[in-house]
Amino acid sequence: MPAPAHFLRSHVRLPGRTIGLAVLAAAICAAPVLAVAWIALSGETGDYLQHLAGTRLPTYLATSAIVALIAAGGAGLIGTGLGWLIARTEFVGRRTLAWVLILPLAVPAYVAAYAWLDLSHAGGPLQAMTGGLFPTIRGSWGAGLMFALVLYPYVFLLARDTFAGQSADAYHAARTLGAGPLTAFWRTSLPMARPAIAAGLALVVMESLADYGTVSHLGAPTLSIGLIRAWSGAGSLVDAARLSLVLVVIAIFVFGLERAQRRRARSVNAAGRHKPAPRLQLGAGHGLLALLACLTPLALGMVVPLGRLVWLALHTDTAPGLAAASLHSLTLALITAVIAAALGLATAYALRSRTAIATLAARAAGLGYAVPGAVAAVGVIALLSGTQALLDPAWRALTGEVFPILLTATGGALVFAYLSRFAAAAISPAETALARVTPSLDGAARTLGASRGRRVRTVHWPLIAAGVTSAGLLVFVEVLKELPATMILRPFNYDTLAIIAHNFASDERLGEAALPSLLIPLVALLPMIFVARYLSRQAR
Amino acid sequence: MKSVKFLALAASAALAACSQPATEDGDTARVVNVYSARHYSSDAAIYAAFTEQTGIEVNLVAASGDQLIERVRADGERSPADVIITVDAARLHRAEQAGLFAASDFSDLDIDIPTNLIDPEGYWVSFAKRSRVIAYSNDRVQPGEIATYEDLADPRWEGRICVRESGNAYNQSLLASLVAHLGEEDAQAWAQGIVDNMAREPQGGDRTQINGIAAGECDVAILNHYYYAMMVNSDDPAAQAAAAAVTLFFPNQETTGAHVNVSGAGIAVNAPHPEEARTLIEFFFSDDAQRAFAEMTNEIPVRTDVSWDNPTLAAMLPFNEDSLNVSELGDNNETAQRIFDRVGWQ
Numbered sequence A: 001m002p003a004p005a006h007f008l009r010s011h012v013r014l015p016g017r018t019i020g021l022a023v024l025a026a027a028i029c030a031a032p033v034l035a036v037a038w039i040a041l042s043g044e045t046g047d048y049l050q051h052l053a054g055t056r057l058p059t060y061l062a063t064s065a066i067v068a069l070i071a072a073g074g075a076g077l078i079g080t081g082l083g084w085l086i087a088r089t090e091f092v093g094r095r096t097l098a099w100v101l102i103l104p105l106a107v108p109a110y111v112a113a114y115a116w117l118d119l120s121h122a123g124g125p126l127q128a129m130t131g132g133l134f135p136t137i138r139g140s141w142g143a144g145l146m147f148a149l150v151l152y153p154y155v156f157l158l159a160r161d162t163f164a165g166q167s168a169d170a171y172h173a174a175r176t177l178g179a180g181p182l183t184a185f186w187r188t189s190l191p192m193a194r195p196a197i198a199a200g201l202a203l204v205v206m207e208s209l210a211d212y213g214t215v216s217h218l219g220a221p222t223l224s225i226g227l228i229r230a231w232s233g234a235g236s237l238v239d240a241a242r243l244s245l246v247l248v249v250i251a252i253f254v255f256g257l258e259r260a261q262r263r264r265a266r267s268v269n270a271a272g273r274h275k276p277a278p279r280l281q282l283g284a285g286h287g288l289l290a291l292l293a294c295l296t297p298l299a300l301g302m303v304v305p306l307g308r309l310v311w312l313a314l315h316t317d318t319a320p321g322l323a324a325a326s327l328h329s330l331t332l333a334l335i336t337a338v339i340a341a342a343l344g345l346a347t348a349y350a351l352r353s354r355t356a357i358a359t360l361a362a363r364a365a366g367l368g369y370a371v372p373g374a375v376a377a378v379g380v381i382a383l384l385s386g387t388q389a390l391l392d393p394a395w396r397a398l399t400g401e402v403f404p405i406l407l408t409a410t411g412g413a414l415v416f417a418y419l420s421r422f423a424a425a426a427i428s429p430a431e432t433a434l435a436r437v438t439p440s441l442d443g444a445a446r447t448l449g450a451s452r453g454r455r456v457r458t459v460h461w462p463l464i465a466a467g468v469t470s471a472g473l474l475v476f477v478e479v480l481k482e483l484p485a486t487m488i489l490r491p492f493n494y495d496t497l498a499i500i501a502h503n504f505a506s507d508e509r510l511g512e513a514a515l516p517s518l519l520i521p522l523v524a525l526l527p528m529i530f531v532a533r534y535l536s537r538q539a540r
Numbered sequence B: 001m002k003s004v005k006f007l008a009l010a011a012s013a014a015l016a017a018c019s020q021p022a023t024e025d026g027d028t029a030r031v032v033n034v035y036s037a038r039h040y041s042s043d044a045a046i047y048a049a050f051t052e053q054t055g056i057e058v059n060l061v062a063a064s065g066d067q068l069i070e071r072v073r074a075d076g077e078r079s080p081a082d083v084i085i086t087v088d089a090a091r092l093h094r095a096e097q098a099g100l101f102a103a104s105d106f107s108d109l110d111i112d113i114p115t116n117l118i119d120p121e122g123y124w125v126s127f128a129k130r131s132r133v134i135a136y137s138n139d140r141v142q143p144g145e146i147a148t149y150e151d152l153a154d155p156r157w158e159g160r161i162c163v164r165e166s167g168n169a170y171n172q173s174l175l176a177s178l179v180a181h182l183g184e185e186d187a188q189a190w191a192q193g194i195v196d197n198m199a200r201e202p203q204g205g206d207r208t209q210i211n212g213i214a215a216g217e218c219d220v221a222i223l224n225h226y227y228y229a230m231m232v233n234s235d236d237p238a239a240q241a242a243a244a245a246v247t248l249f250f251p252n253q254e255t256t257g258a259h260v261n262v263s264g265a266g267i268a269v270n271a272p273h274p275e276e277a278r279t280l281i282e283f284f285f286s287d288d289a290q291r292a293f294a295e296m297t298n299e300i301p302v303r304t305d306v307s308w309d310n311p312t313l314a315a316m317l318p319f320n321e322d323s324l325n326v327s328e329l330g331d332n333n334e335t336a337q338r339i340f341d342r343v344g345w346q
Helices: A003-011 A016-042 A048-054 A057-088 A095-101 A109-122 A126-131 A140-165 A169-176 A183-210 A213-218 A221-233 A235-268 A284-314 A320-354 A354-371 A373-399 A412-432 A439-447 A452-481 A486-487 A497-506 A512-538 B004-020 B043-054 B065-078 B089-097 B169-182 B184-197 B206-214 B224-233 B235-245 B276-286 B287-296 B311-316 B326-330 B331-345
Strands: B031-036 B057-062 B084-085 B124-137 B220-224 B246-249 B260-267
Touching: A016 A235, A016 A320, A016 A354, A016 A373, A016 A412, A048 A057, A048 A221, A048 A235, A048 B184, A048 B331, A057 A095, A057 A140, A057 A183, A057 A221, A057 A284, A095 A284, A109 A126, A109 A140, A109 A213, A109 A284, A109 A497, A140 A183, A140 A213, A140 A284, A140 A412, A140 A452, A169 A183, A183 A221, A183 A235, A183 A354, A183 A412, A183 A439, A183 B331, A213 A221, A221 A235, A221 A373, A221 B065, A235 A354, A284 A512, A320 A354, A320 A412, A320 A452, A320 A497, A320 A512, A354 A412, A373 A412, A373 A486, A373 B065, A412 A452, A412 A486, A439 A452, A452 A497, A452 A512, A486 A497, A486 B065, A497 A512, B031 B065, B031 B276, B043 B057, B043 B276, B043 B287, B065 B084, B065 B089, B084 B089, B089 B124, B089 B169, B089 B260, B089 B326, B089 B331, B124 B169, B124 B206, B124 B224, B124 B276, B124 B287, B169 B184, B169 B220, B169 B326, B169 B331, B184 B331, B206 B220, B206 B224, B206 B235, B206 B246, B220 B224, B224 B235, B224 B311, B235 B246, B246 B260, B260 B276, B276 B287, B326 B331
Parallel strands: B031 B057, B031 B084
Antiparallel strands: B084 B260, B124 B220, B124 B246, B124 B260
C-alpha cells in the first residue's frame, strides 16, 4: 500500500460539491462588491474626487487610520490578555467569566456610543459628578475606544480557544530553560496564538472601518462617512462607489497580512487534544487582579452603557411595535447565521484542498466584509435590478408585462446583503477550528480505514463543532446589529430593533431609543449565553 | 356604507385566504406604498387616521432620502413606490432630477399653499415647514446683540458658536439659501467665518447644540425650531432646564426672512396606485394631518387656516420667512457641500 504518497497528496479528498459551495459563498460575498466596482469604473468622471482630494480626503484617511489603530490596539490588548487569563490560569469566577466575557459582542458599538455620549456630554451626569473633569467620549479616540470595548470578544474568542488548545510542551520547555511565566508566555504561547489573534484583529479593523452609526454619532469622519457624504452630497453614487473601492483595497491588505501570519505560524500551531496544559493557579492577590482585569472591560463595554439605557428606558414611555421588530430581527439573524455557518465551513474545507480556486474563493469572500453596509446594499440593489431587467424580455413575451418585483422587495435581498457583508466572518473561525484537525489525525483515521463521511462525523466534527457554532453566532449577532443595509433593503412595514433604535437616536430622542437599543443585546444574549457556555465547555 | 366596507373587507379576506397571498395589485384592498424619509413615530397616527377615513392601507418603508431615491431609481418601472416623502427640499429636488416623480398638478388642491413651497414644475409639494433658527444664552448674550445668520460670521463670536456637522441636510440647505442670496463667494466667506468661530468641533444633533449652550460650552447655536419646542414640551426636567437657558429667535427678519425647509412629497412616476397616492397627499393637507404636524412634531403647517393646540409653537409664530423657492435649495446643494469641504466644516 503506497501510504506515504497517498498521505501527502491531500488531507481530505474533497468532493466537488464542497468546492462548489465555497465558490457559491464567494460569489454571494463578492458579487455585490463587484457590482459596486462596476458602478465605480463605468460611471462618468466628474471632478468631485479631485475636489475631495484637495479638501477632506486626507482627514477621512487619517481619521480612519486612528480609529482602526485604537480599536485594534485596545481589542488586541483586552482580547489577548483575557483570553490567556481564562485559558491558562485559575482564579475565582473564571468559569463564569469564560463565557460572560464574550457578551459585549452583543452590544452594538453605536449603542455603546449613544449611552457613553449621553453620560459624558457637556453638562451630562459624569461631568456633573466629576466637576467637569470627565472627558466627553467623542471623536476618533472615542469611536476607537467604543470599538475596542465591544469588539474585543472577536480576539478573545479566537485567542482563548487557541491558548486552551495549545500543548503545554513549549511553555514548559521555556520555563525549564529558566524563563519566567511572562517571558514564557511572550516567547512561546503568544507566537503560537498569533494567527488566531490576527484573525480577530482583522475583523475588528474591518468592522471599525465599515461602521457608520458609531462614527457619525461621535463625530469621527472616517472614510465611510466620506463616501456616504459623497453619495448624498454630489448625489453621486459613482463617486461613493469609487471611495468604497479604497476600503476594499484596505481589506485585501488587512486580510493579506492575516493570512501571512497564518502561513508563518502553521508549523508551530500544535493542536489536538493531547496533553492539555495545566492551569496556573493564581493566589488571592493575583486572582483579584485577574478578576478586576476581566470586570473592567465588561463594565465599560456592557454594564455601564446598558445600565444607562435601562435607566433611560424606565423614565420614558415605551415605543410601539417592539415585539414585531424583535421577531423580525431574530428571524433575519437566524436565517443568515445558519447559511453563513454552512458556507463558512464549506469554504474552510475547500481551503484544505489547497487548490487555487478554493484559495481564490476564500479571498473573494473576504471582500464583502470590507464595504460598509450601505454600499453592499447598493451593490445588491444593482445586481438584483439588473437580473430583473434581464428577465424582462422573456417575461414580457410570456405575460406582456415587466418581470414582477420579486428580488428587491423581499427579505431575500436583505439576507443576500447580510451574507455578502458577514459570511466572511464565518470563514476564519471555521478555518481556525479546522486547523485543529491535523494531517496526522486525519491520516491515522484514514489508515484505520474510516470512510470520508465517518472521518468528518467522528473525528472532525467534535473538534470543529465549537468553532463552527461560534462562526454562526458571530454572524447572528452581526445581523442583529446591522443598520444601513437593513434600512435600504427592507420590505414594507418591516422594522427591526436596530432601525427603531436608530430612528429615535438620530432624532436625539435617546429615551425612546433606549428600550429597542437594549433589546438588541438582550435578544442576542440568550442564544449567546447558550453558545458561549457550550463553547467554554468544549474549551475546558 | 359601513356594511359595504365590512363586506368588502370580508370578501378580500376570503379571497386572500383561498387564493394566492394578496398582492398590492389586487383589486380587493386599496393600498398606497409610501417611501418616507420621515421617521417620526407620530406619523403612524397620521397613517392610521388616513386608513380609517379612506379605507386605504398604508405600506411604509422609511429610510434616508438618498437611500429611498436610489431604491426607486434602481427598481425603475417595477418600483412599488407610490408616494416619496422627504424632509428636505434638496432631496425632493434630487428625486425630481432623477426623473422619479410624475408630473402632477397640485394647483387644483383647492388649498392656499405659498407658491415658493411648490415645485415650479409641479412635481412635488410641501405640506409642513421647519425653520433653521438661532438660539443664544440668556446669561451671556444680550437680546438684540445678534439679528442675522450673517452676524454669526463676525469675529466677535469667536469660540462661541455650537453647530452640528456639515453632512446634515439642514445645514446644507441653510448654506444653499445663503448661496442663493449672497452668491458663492460670500457664502463661502460666511461658512469660513462660522468655522473660525466654532466653540468646539461639530457634534451631535440640534438638541446637542442647546445642551452646549446650557452647559456653558458656547453662547449661540444654529438649530431647527422644532428641536427647541420638543425640549420645552419634554417630560425630561434636564431637557426643560436646557431649553430654559436659551432664547430662540428667527433671524433675518428685516432682510431675507428666516430660512425655511420643508417636509414634502411627490407621486412616483411608476406608481402602481397613483389615485391612492394623490388621496394620501391630499390628506396631508387635511385639518387632521395639519393639526398633527403642529401638535406632534412641532412643525409649522403650511395651511394657516387650521387651528391647533401647541402653546410652545404658537408663541414662536408668526415670523418673516425666506420667500426663496425651496427648489433653489436643491439647485445650490452641491455648491454648498463643496463650500463646507473647502472651509473644513467637519
